[in-house]
Amino acid sequence: MSDQDVLNLIKQADKAISAEDFEALMEFYADDAVLVVKPGQIAKGKPQIRKAFEAIAKHFKNALTVSQGEAQVIESADTTLVIMETHLHIGDEIKPVTRRATYVFRRDPIYGWLCTVDNSYGTDLLDDR
Template sequence: TAEDFDELMKFYADDASLVVKPGLTVSGKESIRRAFVAIADHFNNSIVVTQGEIQVIQGGDVALVIMETLLQATDKDGVKTEISRRATYVFRQISEKWLCVVDNSYGTSLLDSVVGS
C-alpha cells in the first residue's frame, strides 16, 4: 500500500484535527498532511495499519467511529514497534461525502496522559 498523502487528504474535512500524540493536536488539512509525512519519515516509511473491530454510531450528519487498529512499523534505528489501539474518529457528512473531522488514533487512552500529569 503506497503512501499517497494527497489521496489520503481527500478523506479529511478542511477544518479537521489530528491527535499527533498526547498533548499535540494539529488542525487543517495541510498541517495534518505534514504530520503524516513526518510520522511516516520517523518510522522509515514502514507503517502498516491493520483494521480490527469497528463500531459506527451515526446521529444526523455526524458519525462516531470506534475502531481497533494494529500498527506495525520499524523506525530508522531498526527498532520494530507493534501497537494495538482503540481509536476514535468523528466524521461529518459534507456534500454527500463522509469526511473525517477528528482523527484520534489514541482513543480514550488520551485520558491516561492527563491523569498521569
C-alpha cells in the same frame, strides 16, 4: 448510510497512509479536521495534517502499515462516531501496536463522509493527565 460506507473509507485511508500517498489521504479529511499526532500535539487543517503524516512516515522509517480490527459505528444525522481497533505494523516487528481509536465523520453534501476528528489514541489520552 451503512456502517460499511465509513468503514470502507477508513480502510481506503489506511491504504493511503501505508502507501504514503498523502495527496489521496487528504481527500478523506474535512478542511477543518484535527488529527491527534500524539498526546498533547494536534494538527489542525489539511496542510498541518499532511505535514504530520509525512513526519510520522519519516519517524517510522517509511515502514508503517495501518490496518483495522473490531469497530463500532454510531450515527446521528450528519455525524458519525467510529470506535475502532487500529493496528500499527511497524517494519519487521512481529506484533503490531494496537490502539482503540476514535474518529468523527461529518456528512458533506458534496463530498460525502469526511473525517473531522482523527484520534488513533482514543481514550488513552486520558491516561496522560
